[in-house]
Amino acid sequence: MSRHRAIRNLDYEEVLDEYEVDLQEEEENRLLMEQGVVDVRSALDTEASKVTKEQIEEALWHYYFDVDKSVTYLTNKFINRPAPKAPKPATQKPTGKYLTPATATISCEFEDSSDWAENNRHGLGGRCSSQTGSRQDDVGFWVSGSCPSYPLPQASLPALFHDMPWGNIPKDRESVLIPPVVPRSRCGLLGGTGAAPKMTKLQALAAARKKKAQEKSSEQEVEQTRAQMTGLSVNSSSTEKENMPLSGAFSKRLKTSSSTAQGRVPIIPTEPRSESEQQSANPITKEPEVVEEPAQARPVKKAQPSAFAQTLFSSHTPTITIRQDVVTLGLAPSVLEAFSKPSPDDIVLAAQAKAGKKPPAGQSKKSKSSNTDSLSSSVSELKIDDTPLPKSRNINVLSEFEKSTKKKSASFVVVGHVDAGKSTMMGRLLLDLGVVDQRTVEKLRKEAHTIGKSSFALAWVLDQGSEERTRGVTIDIATNRFETETTAFTILDAPGHRDFIPNMIAGASQADFAVLVIDASTGAFESGLKGQTKEHSLLLRSMGVARIIVAVNKLDMVNWSQERFDEIKNQVSGFLSATGFQKMNIAFVPVSGLHGDNMVKRSENPAVGWYTGPTLIEELERSEPSARATKKPLRVNISEVFRTQQSQATVSGRVDAGSLQMGDAVLVQPATEKAFIKSILVDEAPADWAVAGQSVVLHLSHIDPMHVKSGDIICDPNKPIPKDKTFTLKALAFDFLMPMQVDVHRGRLHSAGKIIAMPALLDKTTGGVKKKNPRLVKPGEVARVRVELDDQVPLEAGQRVVLRSGGETIAAGLLE
């Protein structure tokens, strides 16, 4: 029947009637209760005052208004009530306090339960200990039951400690603390650490149970077990006891169960079978002994551990047993004796082990005694680890260098006024020497023609930047190299424009000598002499360039006029001498950079017949390379830093001093970061080593590229270049010097600073002090100047620096 039908058929009247019936019943109950109370009161008669109405009502309710039963209950419960049962501990109390009925009942329960536990224990007494162990777990209050001598806590704590003095607790009030049973020692053997293995939660639980079971087994029980064991081992006539290790009720129960089992499963026999039965059931077995034996004594077959087990379990008593069967093999006693002693090998090994241990012991003793001495000495010996990489071949670079039959190498910087034709001249030089082929030049010429600067084609061989080409001026130094029969040259094509003087300084600092290009065309020479021709030559001299070749360019424009050439020669040589160049170090060559006259080939133009001197290339070859400071500590001036596949920090620069080889440890200043030289390129060819004077490309390893900048110095880690913020220099002033902001240039490095002091004005020739603390230094004067920089810069005495201010060179000098 569906639910909605059930609801539809629901008789509301009936349901409501039921409620009415309930109400009626309640009314009836009330009446019955009133009547009952009256009846009970009357039945109790005089005792009625001892019970309250509520008690009567309750009793009636429970007995369903049965007056007689209620009366009996009330009489027993409240009227003929026995004296309150005072438990033993309560009577022990000296104060004799009465306990509330509630606690009394609780203690009763305790006693009951402990009794029960006691019984239970006796009943279980026959069981083997392990079984009782598991059984005990179920009996939760075993402990309290088994130690009845302890008073149970009945009253509240304040009551318990009511008369307890602080300290001086009487002996009888002290509680007895029983130390836990010491966990049986397991024989430690068979590997494993001494420490207990880490237990899982479950294992811990199992262990806790195990321990609990052990603790619970009271002495009495142990005795019982022991008695049982002795009963087993000693000949005991009682088969019952022997075969059924249990006694008491439990064993009885078992017996019945076993009998039922026998009935159910006939093949499983029970122990107490009579002989005759067994005999009859076993037709094969004829011998009576077989059956007699079990009835007789059946001792526990406990064997002594074998030799193997003995060695396993009792390592402390090694009992040497001579195996008889070995001896009977017929070995002579002498043979046995021979093997009783350690073998010669053993003796030798022992001696070796002893000898091996000795030296370290002696060493430690020694180090202890001279501990303080060695400490100070070791501190003084501290140095930066400069062990080269294993890649290093440990070449003696200097001897290699002397042995090498290499061409002499020289680098020269090409300087001059802007548009003097420096780049074009170098382009022509390279073209004529075959370093650059004709096709390249033709291509460049075509390109130059398209933008209407066909005369710049040769200059573009060196000026490769797009900006340089569009502007038609050299901006940065262009490096190129060529070789003649005797010398390997490095060209440093410097910019002539005044805005790029710092780049020119960088180029000049790398050069052995210089080529000064002078535009011979009318007006150009004059403007040049006032302009960068003058400034460049001053800078060259102050940078330490001693030799200078003056290429008088564009003489074809003036029809190779000898007069023009001589005029220029006179003016320039006079000026250069004044600057400080020696006459013998100045050479003049009339050339035409665009056409190549007197460059590599002597001019075929009859108009130049008057010139019989060397061509430019001959003049270049005549230059003696400057002395190389190969014996000095390593200094490499970094001019460029870039990334290559070999190294993230690849640097190019010139070795100013010292020598280096592959695998060397070096120090990069001012970052003070150690690096290793992975490989070296000298003249774009891999080399194992490099010496002062060479332009090199170094691939550095073990260094972050951020620590290497152009203008930094790579130096020997043992003799690093000092870095400082302030320095003193002997400066030749080109302009008025006073305490002012200056830019300090040294090679690629340029750093902002200021002149903080000018301690002395010096005599140009003698070097003596002319005047102390001049307020102003005039152009052409030499003064000692103290400069402070904004940040630390690697500088050392003997280096040449240039001071510039406002885009003009104001002084050049030598660091002191």
Add this chain to the structure above:
Amino acid sequence: MADRRRINGPPGATMAPVFEDDAGQPEIKNGKGRDRAPNIIRKTFLKTGVTPSASGSAYLEFEGSSKSGVSGLKLSCTVHGPRSLPRSSPFSPHIVLSAHVKYAPFATKQRRGYLRDPSERDLGTHLETALRGAIIADRWPKSGVDIIISIIEGDQDRETSKSQGDETWDMMNVLSGCITVASAALADAGIDCVDTVAGGVAALVQDAGEDSTPRIVVDPIPSDHEKVLGACCVAYLPTRDEVTNLWFKGDLPAADAGLYTQLVENGIQASRTANRVLVECLGEATS
């Protein structure tokens, strides 16, 4: 299935040289025969708590025969657990029991491999069945226990060239020892059991001689007898009077049903005796 990872010994049996006595007893094989009463098991040494790193462990030894060359049985059992099952395994409401039995390579006359062979697996299965009836498995849900038995010496007569034809007889003795030692180790580990289970072996043997009749002996040593007709290994709980594992093997006359009962009965007798040793050993350990 060769074990290529280790350097194995020679596959064949190798025997140390045996030198004859001066007296020269030609009949080594006959020896003395069985020197115990038919219903007496060999003397047993049992000790628990031998492996410190295991939760429970036991070592069992059956002493060898009086004949030289029969070495007896030496077993070492370790119980690891109860420990929580790995997360990957499904939920188990009761303890997961795994029994591993392994012969040491040198334990038997025929050298054993390092990997378990079918007979060892078989022993493991029997052992597991025997113990499962004893352990109260519900008390340890979601946990597992590993029982590992190493057979150090496999109860074989190394000197008889004659093989008994079937290794099962040896295996039965080994199994009974395994059951007893595992039970001891379980008790040592504190894993709840309804009772201590012990193993016992009974066999119907035929002795050498013209007119000897077959008889039932407990704890047989196959080499003591001319022939073993049948044997059974029983795992028995004495207080419950229950058999948890029964292994019966042999060809008995089918007509005689009572013979089977007799064999099992004798196996139970042997098991009871072994159990007494077990109980005593555990009592020693706890006291």
